[in-house]
Amino acid sequence: xxxxxxxxxxxxxxxxxxxxxxxxxxxxxxxxxxxxxxxxxxxxxxxxxxxxxxxxxxxxxxxxxxxxxxxxxxxxxxxxxxxxxxxxxxxxxxxxxxxxxxxxxxxxxxxxxxxxxxxxxxxxxxxxxxxxxxxxxxxxxxxxxxxxxxxxxxxxxxxxxxxxxxxxxxxxxxxxxxxxxxxxxxxxxxxxxxxxxxxxxxxxxxxxxxxxxxxxxxxxxxxxxxxxxxxxxxxxxxxxxxxxxxxxxxxxxxxxxxxxxxxxxxxxxxxxxxxxxxxxxxxxxxxxxxxxxxxxxxxxxxxxxxxxxxxxxxxxxxxxxxxxxxxxxxxxxxxxxxxxxxxxxxxxxxxxxxxxxxxxxxxxxxxxxxxxxxxxxxxxxxxxxxxxxxxxxxxxxxxxxxxxxxxxxxxxxxxxxxxxxxxxxxxxxxxxxxxxxxxxxxxxxxxxxxxxxxxxxxxxxxxxxxxxxxxxxxxxxxxxxxxxxxxxxxxxxxxxxxxxxxxxxxxxxxxxxxxxxxxxxxxxxxxxxxxxxxxxxxxxxxxxxxxxxxxxxxxxxxxxxxxxxxxxxxxxxxxxxxxxxxxxxx
RNA sequence: GCGCUUGUAGCUCAGCCGGAUAGAGCAUCGGCCUUCUAAGCCGAGGGUCGCAGGUUCGAGUCCUGCCAAGCGCGCCA
Numbered sequence: 001x002x003x004x005x006x007x008x009x010x011x012x013x014x015x016x017x018x019x020x021x022x023x024x025x026x027x028x029x030x031x032x033x034x035x036x037x038x039x040x041x042x043x044x045x046x047x048x049x050x051x052x053x054x055x056x057x058x059x060x061x062x063x064x065x066x067x068x069x070x071x072x073x074x075x076x077x078x079x080x081x082x083x084x085x086x087x088x089x090x091x092x093x094x095x096x097x098x099x100x101x102x103x104x105x106x107x108x109x110x111x112x113x114x115x116x117x118x119x120x121x122x123x124x125x126x127x128x129x130x131x132x133x134x135x136x137x138x139x140x141x142x143x144x145x146x147x148x149x150x151x152x153x154x155x156x157x158x159x160x161x162x163x164x165x166x167x168x169x170x171x172x173x174x175x176x177x178x179x180x181x182x183x184x185x186x187x188x189x190x191x192x193x194x195x196x197x198x199x200x201x202x203x204x205x206x207x208x209x210x211x212x213x214x215x216x217x218x219x220x221x222x223x224x225x226x227x228x229x230x231x232x233x234x235x236x237x238x239x240x241x242x243x244x245x246x247x248x249x250x251x252x253x254x255x256x257x258x259x260x261x262x263x264x265x266x267x268x269x270x271x272x273x274x275x276x277x278x279x280x281x282x283x284x285x286x287x288x289x290x291x292x293x294x295x296x297x298x299x300x301x302x303x304x305x306x307x308x309x310x311x312x313x314x315x316x317x318x319x320x321x322x323x324x325x326x327x328x329x330x331x332x333x334x335x336x337x338x339x340x341x342x343x344x345x346x347x348x349x350x351x352x353x354x355x356x357x358x359x360x361x362x363x364x365x366x367x368x369x370x371x372x373x374x375x376x377x378x379x380x381x382x383x384x385x386x387x388x389x390x391x392x393x394x395x396x397x398x399x400x401x402x403x404x405x406x407x408x409x410x411x412x413x414x415x416x417x418x419x420x421x422x423x424x425x426x427x428x429x430x431x432x433x434x435x436x437x438x439x440x441x442x443x444x445x446x447x448x449x450x451x452x453x454x455x456x457x458x459x460x461x462x463x464x465x466x467x468x469x470x471x472x473x474x475x476x477x478x479x480x481x482x483x484x485x486x487x488x489x490x491x492x493x494x495x496x497x498x499x500x501x502x503x504x505x506x507x508x509x510x511x512x513x514x515x516x517x518x519x520x521x522x523x524x525x526x527x528x529x530x531x532x533x534x535x536x537x538x539x540x541x542x543x544x545x546x547x548x549x550x551x552x553x554x555x556x557x558x559x560x561x562x563x564x565x566x567x568x569x570x571x572x573x574x575x576x577x578x579x580x581x582x583x584x585x586x
Numbered sequence: 587g588c589g590c591u592u593g594u595a596g597c598u599c600a601g602c603c604g605g606a607u608a609g610a611g612c613a614u615c616g617g618c619c620u621u622c623u624a625a626g627c628c629g630a631g632g633g634u635c636g637c638a639g640g641u642u643c644g645a646g647u648c649c650u651g652c653c654a655a656g657c658g659c660g661c662c663a
Contacts, residue, residue: 083606337661344663373658463625478622545627
């Protein structure tokens with residue numbers, strides 16, 4: 001309907017232009033919006049005011065001319081000029097009824113559009129380092145990313161979901177060393193665990209499994225590991241130097257084959273855990289992309305070579321730098337360290353080059369907000385590789401501050417003191433967690449109160465929406481129990497009986513659904529869909545309390561049943577996009 | 587210090603490219619269950635949209651300055 005009005009207005013304006021009433025050089029975008037106040041009709045446009053501005057004319061007289069040139073449409077019963085120059089449209093209620101058969105016929109497909117025209121979009125999200133289980137901070141990225149992916153798919157894009165696995169680099173080496181030290185403890189060795197090692201209980205679990213699998217095969221006396229190391233922080237030393245020395249010692253003592261075994265035990269175990277965790281959370285991927293694979297295939301060298309040829313690399317102080325400052329970054333960045341090691345950024349350049357080579361029309365990275373300083377250098381890299389940086393959108397997910405009631409919860413993966421995503425799911429369930437996470441604008445700081453999220457009873461709005469669905473299901477169960485007949489066709493023929501204010505409200509909301517899905521997809525804003533579903537549920541609950549559905553009058557009953565069946569379908573479709581279930585009873 | 591993000595009701599947050607009287611949930615207060623699930627509904631109170639300027643027919647929304655908060659500023663990942 002919105003689009004229909006926009007077309008009408010466009011043709012009216014074109015007619016005025018061809019008649020010379022509006023200068024051809026005046027550009028006005030035609031925008032129609034739903035009115036907030038029913039007294040202003042159903043739809044309104046401010047186009048006369050924007051035109052008047054460009055023409056330096058009177059908005060109301062421009063509005064008059066537009067209305068005069070407006071082609072007739074059976075659905076529009078009245079137009080009026082209001083306020084400073086709004087054009088308000090009053091729509092024939094009869095025209096709104098068509099939405100019900102449309103929804104019933106399209107079923108699960110209703111709300112999907114071809115807007116994206118099959119353009120290929122890659123969405124990368126979560127991509128947490130496999131050095132420990134996912135915590136509640138990752139959960140928001142997971143819920144947000146998968147909702148954005150589903151919305152884009154619903155809007156007609158071809159979506160490729162991806163998890164970038166940082167299975168190489170120093171953090172993974174520290175994990176491997178941590179596993180091995182715990183393994184030595186399992187073997188009966190006594191040692192002081194490094195302050196910068198991974199101290200979580202899960203490391204011990206991995207070590208125990210390793211111990212069970214290989215027995216004492218990887219044992220070395222603890223003195224061989226710890227003698228002559230630079231001091232750790234508690235002894236007044238540097239924790240980074242200390243842990244690096246332990247990593248080096250671990251590699252030297254184990255040899256490459258055994259080291260790989262320990263490394264693999266840690267990586268595989270944690271990655272399996274992450275996979276399972278996300279699967280249970282309803283978060284899926286087309287691809288788990290390995291950083292190590294990138295290194296081993298020579299893609300990193302290839303990327304750097306490409307930058308070198310294009311003249312973006314230089315050498316300074318023994319390191320190789322990428323001249324990103326010239327491309328909008330704060331400063332230049334090191335890609336190969338003095339010691340010959342590639343930086344994390346180097347493999348990230350290669351990863352983005354790989355994304356570009358795969359021919360995606362759009363690349364979306366969903367990152368924690370603490371990575372925002374990283375965006376300019378990645379954009380610079382894309383530009384230096386000869387591609388268009390605007391192809392990449394980085395969406396930041398803010399997690400902000402975690403509370404348990406009044407008390408602030410400190411989180412650190414290293415220390416092992418954090419709330420895992422799995423703990424949250426066990427406490428509140430998948431549905432509440434998914435809903436809670438995408439309820440708020442993603443880049444907004446928010447206080448996440450675990451006590452609130454885990455309160456199962458009243459606070460969580462997910463139950464409110466699910467309850468609306470369950471209530472509708474319950475009505476249909478009652479229909480069966482009372483042995484009342486339902487005639488779908490008769491209901492469709494008597495939709496004009498739906499003239500209660502609650503019914504017209506619901507009809508208007510149902511009409512909006514496809515627009516909501518589309519705009520939520522384009523803005524990567526699933527919280528718009530959440531808000532919509534809460535409003536739709538509120539209208540349903542109000543309707544439920546005000547009107548009886550299972551009335552004697554069969555024609556009216558069938559019409560009402562068709563209306564609530566359509567509402568149920570929208571609730572199912574909308575919740576489905578958020579991966580929240582729609583239970584038939586609660 | 588510089589950069590990014592944010593500041594809306596007691597609390598947590600919406601507010602779609604600038605639009606008509608700024609909204610919701612929670613909390614508080616008062617009503618509604620012999621009739622389709624009360625995890626619900628109906629109603630009331632509660633606001634200088636951080637502060638000060640500016641842009642214009644019109645600003646919570648755009649611009650500038652200030653104040654406050656979060657995050658980021660490694661040859662870490």
